[in-house]
Amino acid sequence: MWKPEEKIRWTPEIGHLPDTEERAASLLFSPLDAGRLHLRNRTWVPAMVPWRATEEGFVTPAVLDWYGRFARGKPAAIVVEATGIRDVPSGPLLRIGHDRFVAGLRDLVARVREESGGETKLFIQLIDFLAIRRRPERQKFLNRFLAITDAHRKALAMPGADDESVRAALIDLPDAGLQKVLDEREYESLAMGYRERVTDTHLPHIAELPAVLPGLFAAAAQRAVEAGFDGVELHYAHAYTMASFLSAANTRTDGFGGSRENRVRLPLEVFAAVRKAVPDDAVVGARFLADEIVAGGSGVEDACYFGAEFARVGMDFLSLSRGGKFDDAKQPKVGGAAYPYTGPSGYECMPQYISDARGPFGRNFAATKAIRKAVREAGYQTPVIGAGGVHNYEMAEAMLRDGVADVAASARQFLADPDWTLKLETGHGADIRLCEFTNYCEGLDQNHKQVTCKLWDRVQLDEPGILKSSDGKRRLTAPDWKPQ
Numbered sequence: 001m002w003k004p005e006e007k008i009r010w011t012p013e014i015g016h017l018p019d020t021e022e023r024a025a026s027l028l029f030s031p032l033d034a035g036r037l038h039l040r041n042r043t044w045v046p047a048m049v050p051w052r053a054t055e056e057g058f059v060t061p062a063v064l065d066w067y068g069r070f071a072r073g074k075p076a077a078i079v080v081e082a083t084g085i086r087d088v089p090s091g092p093l094l095r096i097g098h099d100r101f102v103a104g105l106r107d108l109v110a111r112v113r114e115e116s117g118g119e120t121k122l123f124i125q126l127i128d129f130l131a132i133r134r135r136p137e138r139q140k141f142l143n144r145f146l147a148i149t150d151a152h153r154k155a156l157a158m159p160g161a162d163d164e165s166v167r168a169a170l171i172d173l174p175d176a177g178l179q180k181v182l183d184e185r186e187y188e189s190l191a192m193g194y195r196e197r198v199t200d201t202h203l204p205h206i207a208e209l210p211a212v213l214p215g216l217f218a219a220a221a222q223r224a225v226e227a228g229f230d231g232v233e234l235h236y237a238h239a240y241t242m243a244s245f246l247s248a249a250n251t252r253t254d255g256f257g258g259s260r261e262n263r264v265r266l267p268l269e270v271f272a273a274v275r276k277a278v279p280d281d282a283v284v285g286a287r288f289l290a291d292e293i294v295a296g297g298s299g300v301e302d303a304c305y306f307g308a309e310f311a312r313v314g315m316d317f318l319s320l321s322r323g324g325k326f327d328d329a330k331q332p333k334v335g336g337a338a339y340p341y342t343g344p345s346g347y348e349c350m351p352q353y354i355s356d357a358r359g360p361f362g363r364n365f366a367a368t369k370a371i372r373k374a375v376r377e378a379g380y381q382t383p384v385i386g387a388g389g390v391h392n393y394e395m396a397e398a399m400l401r402d403g404v405a406d407v408a409a410s411a412r413q414f415l416a417d418p419d420w421t422l423k424l425e426t427g428h429g430a431d432i433r434l435c436e437f438t439n440y441c442e443g444l445d446q447n448h449k450q451v452t453c454k455l456w457d458r459v460q461l462d463e464p465g466i467l468k469s470s471d472g473k474r475r476l477t478a479p480d481w482k483p484q
């Protein structure tokens with residue numbers, strides 16, 4: 001992963017632990033009742049892909065264990081990982097694009113209800129993504145994948161040459177020369193692997209996204225409700241289709257790109273279709289970017305506008321993330337796929353302990369606060385979910401008090417210790433296992449390996465009944481905690 005130049009080492013601290021009175025007076029442990037969203041307190045596990053589904057996208061015993069383990073910590077809400085809304089193969093990522101997935105998801109809901117004693121609300125993140133291919137081997141790309149055009153013949157001064165001669169000439173060129181002959185997208189396909197954009201409207205399936213996505217999201221949301229989820233989180237963040245529609249880089253000319261009003265149009269249409277498809281008490285929120293952190297991308301001002309629009313149409317919560325784009329991703333190895341958390345924007349999404357003077361904790365707070373303020377000034381009380389390095393009581397309470405957010409979400413701290421807020425709540429804060437923000441977990445995610453935490457995945461490996469990673473070396477869930 002990319003790291004800032006300064007390379008300052010930051011150490012998470014447990015900080016002040018609240019006593020009974022402080023807990024009773026805290027915002028973190030006070031209920032939230034805002035429209036359709038009712039939470040027992042302000043703790044939240046945001047979406048995290050653990051790579052535990054079957055190759056066909058079904059729930060497995062390991063998926064049940066993963067969510068069951070979080071549920072034992074009784075957070076107010078868990079958002080199930082990004083789950084594909086289409087009925088297409090996508091490796092071991094959960095899917096919800098067909099009725100055959102509902103039974104497994106129903107088991108997941110039952111497990112969370114049981115383990116949390118019904119105290120945890122359960123949402124599922126609905127995602128659509130476009131095609132991305134692995135970085136090709138140079139010769140194979142130039143011999144097979146590249147479509148030879150007259151632009152290549154012209155650049156090589158080979159008018160009328162047949163395709164085979166042009167390919168041979170291209171193969172002989174050094175990379176610098178090749179970069180001059182291929183256009184930007186062709187060179188990117190060679191260097192990074194081919195990747196579709198929402199602006200590729202010459203491709204019929206991309207042109208028709210605005211026509212098909214509302215229906216696909218709505219059908220997926222219906223299935224989520226059928227499986228028993230309390231609601232859905234529309235994935236409008238990071239490197240995926242809906243975030244690309246919101247992006248300032250979206251120059252579509254069909255009314256769904258260009259101005260902010262046009263860029264937000266499809267996300268609003270998707271929401272309207274979903275809202276119509278689910279019962280009135282189902283919660284429908286979205287996760288979107290406070291800042292894309294890439295040149296030419298959307299910034300905080302855009303996000304303030306989007307937030308107010310999402311609130312205006314009646315979204316039940318707004319969850320803010322940051323960065324995580326393909327645009328500045330590292331070049332993958334030949335045969336590997338680009339990963340949107342390897343460049344500077346990826347760092348902003350999941351900053352690690354080696355950081356700059358701003359540090360890895362709360363990097364998205366200022367932007368999140370500005371968006372919440374814009375939503376309030378527009379006259380809406382829609383709850384805002386904030387995240388980014390939240391790992392202790394002081395930090396979580398301060399973000400709620402300072403108006404950054406209404407709910408404090410932590411991904412990696414919950415992965416490090418699924419009971420951390422329960423420990424605080426029950427006066428056992430000293431038992432908390434603090435996340436070190438080393439991003440070992442993120443490295444596993446990047447390699448499509450079952451995600452675990454380095455603080456617990458090699459302990460008590462002989463515990464009866466636990467599930468282990470495919471190589472048998474790691475346990476897949478944190479050991480249980482019993483209050484002393």
Ligand SMILES: Cc1cc2nc3c(=O)[nH]c(=O)nc-3n(C[C@H](O)[C@H](O)[C@H](O)COP(=O)(O)O)c2cc1C
Pocket residue numbers: 046047048049050081082125237287321349350351387388389390409410411412413441442445451
């Ligand atoms: C292993 C892993 C998988 C993740 N998967 C998702 C995901 O499916 N959807 C999403 O919106 N964010 C995902 N994230 C981002 C987190 O939800 C969160 O925004 C990010 O880790 C920053 O919060 P933190 O500092 O509390 O970890 C993932 C993070 C990790 C570490």
Ligand code: SF4
Pocket residue numbers: 412413415416434435436437438439440441442452453454455
């Ligand atoms: S592996 Fe564990 S300690 Fe390291 S960043 Fe991930 S959750 Fe935190």
